[in-house]
Amino acid sequence: MSATDNRFTIHVATVNGSGSQTANTTLLRALFQMGIPVSGKNLFPSNIAGLPTWFTIRANDQGYVARHKRYDLLVAMNPETSVSDIAAMEPGSVLVVGDGLPMPAVTPDRTLYKVPFTKLIEPLVADAKLRKLVVNMIYVGVVSWLLGIDPDEVDRALTGQLGRKPKALEMNRAAVHVGYKYAEDHMKRTPFQARRMDRTSGRILIDGNHAAALGALFGGVTFLSWYPITPSSSLAEQLEGLLARHRRDRATGKATYAVIQAEDEISAIGMVLGASWAGARAMTATSGPGLSLMTEFTGYAYYAEIPAVIWDIQRIGPSTGLPTRTSQADLLSVAFLSHGDTKHVMLFPATVQDCYEYGMRAFDLAERLQTPIFVMSDLDIAMNTWMSEPFRYPDEPWDRGKVLSAEDLARIGTFERYRDVDGDAIPYRTVPGTNHPLAAYFTRGSGHDEQARYTESAEAYPRVMDRLARKFETAKTLVPAPLVEAVPGAGIGLVAYGSTHHAMAETRDRLRADGLTSSYLLLRAYPFPEEVERFLRGHERVYVVEQNRDAQMASLLRMEYPELAGRIRSVLHYDGLPIDAESVLSGIRTSERAEVTTR
Amino acid sequence: MSTTPNPNVNRIGLTAADYKGSKSTLCPGCGHDAITGSIIQAAFELGLEQYRVAKLSGIGCSSKTPAYFLGRSHSFNAVHGRMPSVATGVHLANRSLVLMGVSGDGDSASIGLGQFCHLVRRNVPVVYIIENNGVYGLTKGQFSATADVGTRAKSGQVNEMMPIDLCEMAIQLGCGFVARSFSGDPKQLRPLLKAAFSHRGTSVLDVISPCVTFNNHEGSTKSYTSMKEHDAPLHEVTFIPHFENIEVDYAPGETREVTMHDGSRIVLRKLEEDYDPTDRMRAIAVIERGRVENRLATGLLYQSAGKMSLDQDLELIDEPLSSLPLERVRPPREVLEKIMAGLMTGGG
Numbered sequence: 048m049s050a051t052d053n054r055f056t057i058h059v060a061t062v063n064g065s066g067s068q069t070a071n072t073t074l075l076r077a078l079f080q081m082g083i084p085v086s087g088k089n090l091f092p093s094n095i096a097g098l099p100t101w102f103t104i105r106a107n108d109q110g111y112v113a114r115h116k117r118y119d120l121l122v123a124m125n126p127e128t129s130v131s132d133i134a135a136m137e138p139g140s141v142l143v144v145g146d147g148l149p150m151p152a153v154t155p156d157r158t159l160y161k162v163p164f165t166k167l168i169e170p171l172v173a174d175a176k177l178r179k180l181v182v183n184m185i186y187v188g189v190v191s192w193l194l195g196i197d198p199d200e201v202d203r204a205l206t207g208q209l210g211r212k213p214k215a216l217e218m219n220r221a222a223v224h225v226g227y228k229y230a231e232d233h234m235k236r237t238p239f240q241a242r243r244m245d246r247t248s249g250r251i252l253i254d255g256n257h258a259a260a261l262g263a264l265f266g267g268v269t270f271l272s273w274y275p276i277t278p279s280s281s282l283a284e285q286l287e288g289l290l291a292r293h294r295r296d297r298a299t300g301k302a303t304y305a306v307i308q309a310e311d312e313i314s315a316i317g318m319v320l321g322a323s324w325a326g327a328r329a330m331t332a333t334s335g336p337g338l339s340l341m342t343e344f345t346g347y348a349y350y351a352e353i354p355a356v357i358w359d360i361q362r363i364g365p366s367t368g369l370p371t372r373t374s375q376a377d378l379l380s381v382a383f384l385s386h387g388d389t390k391h392v393m394l395f396p397a398t399v400q401d402c403y404e405y406g407m408r409a410f411d412l413a414e415r416l417q418t419p420i421f422v423m424s425d426l427d428i429a430m431n432t433w434m435s436e437p438f439r440y441p442d443e444p445w446d447r448g449k450v451l452s453a454e455d456l457a458r459i460g461t462f463e464r465y466r467d468v469d470g471d472a473i474p475y476r477t478v479p480g481t482n483h484p485l486a487a488y489f490t491r492g493s494g495h496d497e498q499a500r501y502t503e504s505a506e507a508y509p510r511v512m513d514r515l516a517r518k519f520e521t522a523k524t525l526v527p528a529p530l531v532e533a534v535p536g537a538g539i540g541l542v543a544y545g546s547t548h549h550a551m552a553e554t555r556d557r558l559r560a561d562g563l564t565s566s567y568l569l570l571r572a573y574p575f576p577e578e579v580e581r582f583l584r585g586h587e588r589v590y591v592v593e594q595n596r597d598a599q600m601a602s603l604l605r606m607e608y609p610e611l612a613g614r615i616r617s618v619l620h621y622d623g624l625p626i627d628a629e630s631v632l633s634g635i636r637t638s639e640r641a642e643v644t645t646r
Numbered sequence: 647m648s649t650t651p652n653p654n655v656n657r658i659g660l661t662a663a664d665y666k667g668s669k670s671t672l673c674p675g676c677g678h679d680a681i682t683g684s685i686i687q688a689a690f691e692l693g694l695e696q697y698r699v700a701k702l703s704g705i706g707c708s709s710k711t712p713a714y715f716l717g718r719s720h721s722f723n724a725v726h727g728r729m730p731s732v733a734t735g736v737h738l739a740n741r742s743l744v745l746m747g748v749s750g751d752g753d754s755a756s757i758g759l760g761q762f763c764h765l766v767r768r769n770v771p772v773v774y775i776i777e778n779n780g781v782y783g784l785t786k787g788q789f790s791a792t793a794d795v796g797t798r799a800k801s802g803q804v805n806e807m808m809p810i811d812l813c814e815m816a817i818q819l820g821c822g823f824v825a826r827s828f829s830g831d832p833k834q835l836r837p838l839l840k841a842a843f844s845h846r847g848t849s850v851l852d853v854i855s856p857c858v859t860f861n862n863h864e865g866s867t868k869s870y871t872s873m874k875e876h877d878a879p880l881h882e883v884t885f886i887p888h889f890e891n892i893e894v895d896y897a898p899g900e901t902r903e904v905t906m907h908d909g910s911r912i913v914l915r916k917l918e919e920d921y922d923p924t925d926r927m928r929a930i931a932v933i934e935r936g937r938v939e940n941r942l943a944t945g946l947l948y949q950s951a952g953k954m955s956l957d958q959d960l961e962l963i964d965e966p967l968s969s970l971p972l973e974r975v976r977p978p979r980e981v982l983e984k985i986m987a988g989l990m991t992g993g994g
Contacts, residue, residue, distance in 0.1 A: 203991075207991055249990070250990065251986055251989035251990050252989060252990075253989050261982070261985065264977065265976055265977065265982060266976075267972055267975035267976050268975075269739070269967040269968070269970065269975060270735065270738060270739060270967065272734075272735065293977040293981055294975065294977070296963050296974070299963060299964075300961075301961050301962060301963040301964070302960060302961050302962055302963060303963050303967065303970055303974055303975055304967065304975075305738040305739075305960050305962060305967060306960075307734065307738070307768075309731070309764075310760060310761070310764040311760070313728060313731070313761075314728070314730075314731040314734075314760075314761055314764065315731075316731075317724065317725075317728045317730075317731025317732050317734075317735065317761070318731045318732070318734045318735035318738075319735060320724075320732055320735060321702075321722070321731065321732035321733060321734060321735025321736040321737075321739070322735035322736065322738055322739040322967075322968075323735070323739075324722060324732075324735070324736065324739075325700070325735065325736040325739035325740045325743070325966075325968050326739055326740065326966070326968030326969065327735075327738070327739035327740075327967050327968045328975075329735065329739070343725050343728075344725060344728065347724070347725050437986040437989075437990070438982065438986060440979045440982050440983075441976070444972060445972055445976075477720075478720075478740075478968060479697075479699075479700040479719070479720035479736070479740065479743055480697065480698060480700075480720075480740050480742065480743055480966065480968075481697060482697045483697070484718055486697065486720070487696070487697070487717070487718050487719055487720050487721070488720065488721075489712075489713060489720075489721045489723065490720070490721060490722045490723065491723040492723070492724070492725060493723070501713070
């Protein structure tokens, strides 16, 4: 096996709405089925049809799945972008370009193949409209041949997608064959080849939003309200689909869930609070602009102590920003979302597995802590395709938190909604419909005392606020602990969270090759559990790698550990494209060089 | 044991005083307190189980009032203008609850107009009471969006903008129970309130409720004096709950009767003209004509039983979603295994 086998990146440039998704998924799946670790990233515009879109498939035998900046094979199908797409390709790369596309001069150190896509598709598909969709399958055939992808796996991957539509399957299959045959007759195999290996067996391919929806389903969600916004809509829609299939009552056929498409995000979160208050497992999913609208209600939920699960699928801001590009720039606004002394709990899913696990666990935490739980996903995790071990069925029961029934009340004989009975600063609650004279209380966002009575008392107000601060301390012991890989004698510590995690293994391997060993901490929640402080103390220089301009996680860490602030450095990436190891490396190397010179 | 029913005790053995809440902190003479009184009396007469009731409100003087009635019911005093969304969530979590939404003209016609519309559009079963005084009381006397054209504020400012008529809007949005009344007319308000509880779906009650501090002067159309002059009842309202078998003694042709989902009846005795509350066009016409003639038509403006309520529309199971045990909301292991197998082979 050569050093470039199973180590290449395919970049496909098409027009949005041209149906290239089936073609790209076929290539991705075929590689995956050959046992080669893969990841797929869709770079799409905020548009329904007509604007440029790109899909990148990275195959990597070492299991690196972050974005890779260098493309080895380009498929250029879009006349709008072909000139720049081709110009960006580096020496040694292979270019498959649609015949007649505008293009710059290509030097001989790049291999160029022009493919007469139109001529090849015409005899296969009579309908011109259909032709535009099926033509992409020709490049699937071409790329398969060039990279030595097993044609049987290509066919299996295609059947997996179109198996239920035999006519479409036949047509697309024919197009793949034509492309394959054309390449065989006119091209040479590339130096980088796909070779069967065994690193994917038993694994699944899934996007983070689908994983989150599955988590919510098995976590027992009963209520979802949402307002359409990219990139969170596919979470809500996939969850609604799952609920419709799997959550009809066996005896009556009736729904054991409710889904509402709200009129806006204010209403979406208002419904979640109402449902949660009344005892349902309730969630919403949104993105930056939606969060801004939810602000007032999330402060209410913090102060009145109402559980809620809010998925924030982060995209680039401020304002409308770049709706289809990824980001980790909502942290600071979410941590303190709403006026007054408001603080929120955040979870940071790094993998699709995390999306699934937090899809369940966020409910347990919300109901245990009686507060909103924000799950800070991002577009890269949520909408791109990732490999994973299959998800684990939850054997443990759910945690509905401290809810008193009529029987409990009869036994205890007393109930104060906001009293810290157990010393963990988490009070007990009742839900409406509880048939006991002690059950009722008045929920309000205005000042209240332990009995939930209105008060402007200068004693009661700080007492309640101080308990809420103590509850935040309790949260530290309940949220997922960070994953720490402490390397004895490591020169530096690295901290990442969310989708940034995927560039870190590659970064650390390459740093090690430079002679620099590093420890690693994957942050999984805010407020920070105690392991975070230990990690900071254990390293003189800690690089916090994140995808925003303002070093938001580093700021939270500095606020939490002011005496350790001097150790924290930042590597930032915020162009909207998923972070890659090369960018992280260059950030760390520059900073480390400066470190050496100043000494 | 006596078999004579005690008139001071209702069908579940409670007195009217049992339906009270804490003491009102509103201005003495506030119309809202009179509405609170009517709510207490209506709930008592209906024999409502308080643990089954959830009270919801927004922000403003009106939204404080749920503290003053049904002290044994859960209550949710939401943020300004957003009570309808909270009500929607509560209803879907537990459809066996009886929901009362209390709001004001600022809360429902300005900041919360969108949520009000969508609640009505979805037909969420809520008795939605708007305590309408045409003015922002808590912030000291600014006009609200229901202030009539030509209304003069205490400061002397005159309103030139068209008022929003929430009843007319509700009718347009398909609401199946729309009534208007006056806080100072408990004889009309109480039967309408009781009837609203029998409606399956959103019932909207717009109750003109004078603000004694900021909107009870000459030049206001929502003062006690103005209401007494311009209130034009469409009919006399009697409500006969399904659990009472009473015949009303009216001459033939004198009344119209509306039967509710639960078998309760509303008997409407004709006044000046024969008003048919099931005629949607007529309802809108009577409101519009009132604007021109400077009369406020009160009574049951519109009633229709046809539309599905939200829980029916969503085909919800009978039991509250909030009380379903884990085994009924977590699909079995095989479901996950099948999905995982599909994601391995690409067929998922």
